[in-house]
Amino acid sequence: MMPEIAITDSVIDGFHKLVADVMKDPGEFHQRVGWGTYDNLIKELIACDEQINEDVLSKVNPTMVKRVVARIALMADMRRTDANSALIHEVLGQILVEASKHKECWLVYIPILGPWGPEPLRALEGGRNIMVRSGVSTWFDLSVISQNDKLLTDIFDHGVDNSVGAPRLGEFLGMRVRYVWTGRTPFDDDNGIDAAYYDFTSITCLWIEKLFSPIAVIRYPISLLCSSGANLSGYTPRLPQLIGPVAQPYKAIILPSNLWEFIDWFNESLERLPKNDESRLKVALDANRSAHLFTSVEMFIILSEVLAESLLGEGMEISRTVSQRAAWTRGYEADKISRQQIYSEEKKLYSFRNKIVHGRKWSSKLIGDSNDVKAFRLRVEKRNRELILRALQIERTEELKDWADQNLLG
Numbered sequence: 001m002m003p004e005i006a007i008t009d010s011v012i013d014g015f016h017k018l019v020a021d022v023m024k025d026p027g028e029f030h031q032r033v034g035w036g037t038y039d040n041l042i043k044e045l046i047a048c049d050e051q052i053n054e055d056v057l058s059k060v061n062p063t064m065v066k067r068v069v070a071r072i073a074l075m076a077d078m079r080r081t082d083a084n085s086a087l088i089h090e091v092l093g094q095i096l097v098e099a100s101k102h103k104e105c106w107l108v109y110i111p112i113l114g115p116w117g118p119e120p121l122r123a124l125e126g127g128r129n130i131m132v133r134s135g136v137s138t139w140f141d142l143s144v145i146s147q148n149d150k151l152l153t154d155i156f157d158h159g160v161d162n163s164v165g166a167p168r169l170g171e172f173l174g175m176r177v178r179y180v181w182t183g184r185t186p187f188d189d190d191n192g193i194d195a196a197y198y199d200f201t202s203i204t205c206l207w208i209e210k211l212f213s214p215i216a217v218i219r220y221p222i223s224l225l226c227s228s229g230a231n232l233s234g235y236t237p238r239l240p241q242l243i244g245p246v247a248q249p250y251k252a253i254i255l256p257s258n259l260w261e262f263i264d265w266f267n268e269s270l271e272r273l274p275k276n277d278e279s280r281l282k283v284a285l286d287a288n289r290s291a292h293l294f295t296s297v298e299m300f301i302i303l304s305e306v307l308a309e310s311l312l313g314e315g316m317e318i319s320r321t322v323s324q325r326a327a328w329t330r331g332y333e334a335d336k337i338s339r340q341q342i343y344s345e346e347k348k349l350y351s352f353r354n355k356i357v358h359g360r361k362w363s364s365k366l367i368g369d370s371n372d373v374k375a376f377r378l379r380v381e382k383r384n385r386e387l388i389l390r391a392l393q394i395e396r397t398e399e400l401k402d403w404a405d406q407n408l409l410g
Helices: 009-024 026-032 035-046 063-075 085-100 118-124 147-157 193-204 259-272 275-293 297-312 319-330 336-357 370-394 398-407
Strands: 104-113 126-131 137-144 175-183 216-221 231-234
Touching: 009 026, 009 035, 009 063, 009 085, 026 147, 035 063, 035 085, 063 085, 063 104, 063 147, 063 216, 085 104, 104 193, 126 193, 126 259, 147 216, 175 193, 193 216, 193 259, 193 275, 259 370, 275 297, 275 370, 297 319, 297 336, 297 370, 319 336, 319 370
Parallel strands: none
Antiparallel strands: 104 175, 104 216, 126 137, 137 175, 216 231
16 A cells, blocks of 8 residues: 655645646647746655655756656546546655655557457457556556547647657557556566567457557656656558457357457456466467567467467477377367367477477478468467467366366376
8 A cells, every 4th residue: 555645735736737737728838837937846746755865856857847747637537627636646646656666657658550440449449457577467548549648648749840750649540559657677678668568469469360560659757757758669560450359269268359358358367377377378478479470480380389388388398298288278179080180280380390490401381382371370370379268268167177187187
């Protein structure tokens, strides 16, 4: 529970006026917000918490006002009536606690290539808390870029010329993923800002046909301590793609038709997973996401087998064991002949993997022509997704857990 911090009425009133101004007219806010006027407001805020190191005062700068105002506006969802004194006190308290613990907080927008039309939007729009690899629950939401999004980010980039590469959300159209990241090392590869998005896509690509294609990543600092200013990473846009639920290909796995209901299903399954199996599932999720990204069929095959071994292996590479378990897992409701066919497919895939990693004679021509390779990838993508989903499903019922103990581990 966050400790109660006594924040003076003058500080709360000062930020209440600023937030009201920015929601009314960001342009007027930017014209008014002179640093000579508001530097004392930031210093008075910092003085409310004795736990904050004096070094923070030496880092006070004009952008701190924008960061704090944007944080309050975000929590109020750009509604003036919600930006009341109680909310402002709560948000300022969070900001001070983060500063005392030397943590940074960032608002991240990721414009994506997405579908248009009422049906896809109904299946995609929404939000949930998702546990990311840093062990922190992070709120993600997905929607069409709205006027509120543009007004919120305009607090940072009003009047900025985006032709020089500065971040400006208003330059983008379509859909966006949004989330707030908090931590000590924002640009650390393993637990940083972008790693949170990787975790999000690792889960969502179990439900959608393809990964969300980011057009850009725009990061806005919304805490007192931040290692850099607002920044943008550009991506090479891919061709527009259909984003929607996977067609129901499995008799025993019925996926929700809404992305966020699927995330609820995933989270419930994850809670039932034994703790010692969580790391194995994490490897499988990362391998599945990474396999989507590689155009190289060789890396796609290697990562697909990493996925299978992480879920079904026993600490050593045993082709027969992994292939048998994959056949039982994928062929749970199938007959013996069908399971034997799946087993043969798994053995063949494993043999491809061995040829590649051990430098033996290998060529994608062993699969066939370019159309055969494309069909092969689609089949294996489906297989990868199915293995993960079934691993999660097994934990949902005692009957399936008993079946797994007998047929997979016995």
